[in-house]
Amino acid sequence: MDHRTDKSGDKVEGVNSSPTMIRDLNIAAVAPPPPLLGSPSATTLTSPPSSSSSSPTTLSRYENQKRRDWISFGQYLRNHRPPLSLAHCSGAHVLEFLRYLDQFGKTKVHTQGCPFFGQPNPPAPCPCPLRQAWGSLDALIGRLRAAYEENGGNPETNPFGARAVRIFLREVRDSQAKARGISYEKRKRKKPDQQRPKPTT
Numbered sequence: 001m002d003h004r005t006d007k008s009g010d011k012v013e014g015v016n017s018s019p020t021m022i023r024d025l026n027i028a029a030v031a032p033p034p035p036l037l038g039s040p041s042a043t044t045l046t047s048p049p050s051s052s053s054s055s056p057t058t059l060s061r062y063e064n065q066k067r068r069d070w071i072s073f074g075q076y077l078r079n080h081r082p083p084l085s086l087a088h089c090s091g092a093h094v095l096e097f098l099r100y101l102d103q104f105g106k107t108k109v110h111t112q113g114c115p116f117f118g119q120p121n122p123p124a125p126c127p128c129p130l131r132q133a134w135g136s137l138d139a140l141i142g143r144l145r146a147a148y149e150e151n152g153g154n155p156e157t158n159p160f161g162a163r164a165v166r167i168f169l170r171e172v173r174d175s176q177a178k179a180r181g182i183s184y185e186k187r188k189r190k191k192p193d194q195q196r197p198k199p200t201t
Helices: 021-025 061-079 093-104 134-150 161-182
Strands: none
Touching: 021 093, 061 134, 093 134, 093 161, 134 161
């Protein structure tokens, strides 16, 4: 698996923005998810173009990854016990999905009892658990949130934009920043120095 960098610039692995996300997570996407909210007019991201005369469009890496993420989440809902429909999916189910992905994580997150807690570059291995990096989860939710609305979902009831999901991501960011000794804060751009007018005498 290729290494990637999260928003902090650190090298991490896990749910990434490459088109191999589903293969890396070992999530089988054997069939496209059902039309959103059970609407007969709804289409999925896997639907082919309706016009045979139109030439196929080449999707960007982001669009391809978004499509794979959408299929992956639909497969997760079908494998859920009991199976879930997208119409009944809530923010709580999105949180279950994110916790489920942790088992495939490759980012070392030190516990408070670990001697390397808060060290960005630990000098030796430790038995601390592997988790999905915050930056990867944050990007994943952004893509799924967009895919939900692109497939006919109501933005006001978008489960990927639920308050519980935002709080969860913020807590993951803060806890991983402390455990790994890194900062996820965005760097503020320095404004060009403006010449102050000289006081008149």
